[in-house]
Amino acid sequence: MEVFLASKANLTLLIATAILALSTLLIYFKFPTKELKDRVNSWWYILGFFAVGIMLNLTLAMFFFGFLSFLALKEYFTLIPSRQTDRRIMFYAYLAIPFQYYFAGIAWYGMFIIWIPVYLFLLLPFRQVLIGETKGFLENTARVQWGLMMFVFGLSHLAYMLTLDEVNGAGGKELVLYLVLLTAFNDVLQYLWGKSFGKHKIIPKVSPNKTVEGFVGAFFTIIFLAWVFSFLTPFTWYESLLAGAIISAFGFVGDVVISMIKRDIGVKDSGNLIPGHGGVLDRVDSLVYTAPLFFHFVYYLYY
Numbered sequence: 001m002e003v004f005l006a007s008k009a010n011l012t013l014l015i016a017t018a019i020l021a022l023s024t025l026l027i028y029f030k031f032p033t034k035e036l037k038d039r040v041n042s043w044w045y046i047l048g049f050f051a052v053g054i055m056l057n058l059t060l061a062m063f064f065f066g067f068l069s070f071l072a073l074k075e076y077f078t079l080i081p082s083r084q085t086d087r088r089i090m091f092y093a094y095l096a097i098p099f100q101y102y103f104a105g106i107a108w109y110g111m112f113i114i115w116i117p118v119y120l121f122l123l124l125p126f127r128q129v130l131i132g133e134t135k136g137f138l139e140n141t142a143r144v145q146w147g148l149m150m151f152v153f154g155l156s157h158l159a160y161m162l163t164l165d166e167v168n169g170a171g172g173k174e175l176v177l178y179l180v181l182l183t184a185f186n187d188v189l190q191y192l193w194g195k196s197f198g199k200h201k202i203i204p205k206v207s208p209n210k211t212v213e214g215f216v217g218a219f220f221t222i223i224f225l226a227w228v229f230s231f232l233t234p235f236t237w238y239e240s241l242l243a244g245a246i247i248s249a250f251g252f253v254g255d256v257v258i259s260m261i262k263r264d265i266g267v268k269d270s271g272n273l274i275p276g277h278g279g280v281l282d283r284v285d286s287l288v289y290t291a292p293l294f295f296h297f298v299y300y301l302y303y
Contacts, residue, residue, distance in 0.1 A: 008170075008174060008231060008232060009173050009174050009177050009232070012177055012181070012229070012232060013051055013177070016181060020044065024044075049064070058105060058162060058163065059105070061159065061162050062101045062102075062104065062105040062159055063101075065101065065104075065155060065156065065158055065159040066097055066098060066100075066101040066156075066159070068155060068280070068284065069097050069100075069101075069151055069152045069155045069156065070094065070097055071280045072151040072155065072280045072281055072284050072288075073093065073094065073097070073147055073148070073151045073152060074094075075279050075280050075281050076147045076150075076151055076261075076281060077090055077093075077147065079261070079262075079265050079281075080143050080147075080265070082140070082143075083133075083136070083140075085131055085133045086136075086140045086144075088127070088131060089124055089127060089128055089131075089140065089141070089144050090144060092120075092123070092124060092127055093120075093124070093144050093147065093148050093152075096115070096116060096120050096148060096152060097152055099115060100112070100115055100116060100152055100153065100156050101156060101159055103115055104156050104159040104160040104163065105159065105163070107160070107163040109160075112156070112160055116148050116149060116152060116153040117149065117153065120145070120148060121145060124141055124144060124145060125137075125141050128140065128141055150288045151281075151284070151288060153292070154287075154288040154289070154291055154292050155284060155287060155288060155291060157291040157292045157294075157295040157296075158176055158179070158180075158287070158291050158295075160295065161175050161176050161179070161291075161295050161298070162176055164298070164299075164303060165303075167234040167302045167303075168234035168302075169234070170231075170232055170233050170234045174232040174233065175232070175233060175298060177232060178226075178229055178230075178232040178233055179247065179287075179290060179291065179294050180287070181229065182222055182225060182226055182229065182244065182247045182248075183247055183251050183286050183287055183290045185221075185222060185225060186218050186222050186247060186248050186251040186252070186286065187251065187255065187286055189214075189217065189218035189221050189222065190210070190214040190215060190217075190218040190252065190255075191209075191214065192214075192217075193211075193213055193214040193215075193216075193217030193218055193221075194209065194210065194211040194213060194214025194215075194217075195214075197211075197213040197214075197217065198211030198212075198213045198214050199211065199213060200212040200213065202214075202215055203256055205263075206256050206259050206260050206263060207255070207256050207259045210252075210255075210256065215252055218248055218252075219245070219248045219249065222244045222245075222247060222248035223241050223244035223245055223248065224244070225244065226240045226241060226243050226244025226245075226247065227240045227241060227244065233298075234301075234302055235301075239301065242297075243294065243297060246290070246293055246294060246297060247290050247294060250286075250289040250290050250293050251286035251287075251289065251290050252286075253289050254285050254286040254287065254288050254289030254290065255285050255286050257285070257289070258281055258282070258285035258288075259285075261281075
């Protein structure tokens with residue numbers, strides 16, 4: 001059974017690799033612009049890191065996702081206004097990451113689910129009090145806690161999902177693969193549908209390139225793809241359709257929420273770590289919403 005499960009996940013990765021290879025050929029020989037070349041080259045790195053981090057073993061996967069949370073949180077902290085004294089609170093936020101992923105790795109659900117929303121939520125303001133800086137207390141505490149919830153707590157649901165037991169022939173690796181692929185496809189499909197048919201702006205002040213047509217087209221396409229890839233899950237056909245609706249709708253929400261942060265700060269991309277894709281936040285913006293919501297959808301139904 002383990003060989004069969006591995007073959008399902010590996011087959012899906014093989015299909016994704018084939019699609020990416022075809023896209024690479026089309027871009028290099030049909031649409032050879034620098035931006036598109038940078039984007040497709042970056043997707044090769046993303047796919048490679050994802051395959052290594054997810055498909056080898058649980059310990060490596062915990063380090064992989066923990067490092068991803070660290071990069072996302074660090075990038076977020078570089079964007080928000082901060083003072084020298086604020087960095088002491090940020091240190092405790094970084095320190096929370098290995099504990100959160102340790103709880104995920106040993107599948108301690110009780111501690112995993114309250115470590116950041118309860119313990120860190122209560123600890124960080126008190127640490128700020130001990131510093132003694134009253135000015136900006138509320139703003140700084142709220143910024144750090146929000147970053148922890150989004151980029152550590154939210155993303156860590158991917159790591160915990162890997163520990164879920166097999167149900168109806170599908171385990172944690174397959175569920176993570178299902179979620180990540182559909183979330184990535186949703187971003188791409190919103191862009192393609194919007195470019196092809198988009199006329200009506202959906203949130204012009206936050207993300208002027210997002211259109212109603214792009215959202216609706218991606219929404220129904222992802223619902224269909226959720227059914228197509230449901231062999232990676234324990235879902236019935238109607239559960240897979242609902243999962244697709246959750247991933248598409250809240251992937252969009254995550255995207256525009258991070259866009260709102262960048263608008264507020266006054267930057268176009270959160271960074272330049274990934275050529276053609278901006279920063280880490282530009283790649284995980286949808287996952288910070290889809291990961292916890294999809295996890296609890298699965299957990300409620302089967303665990």
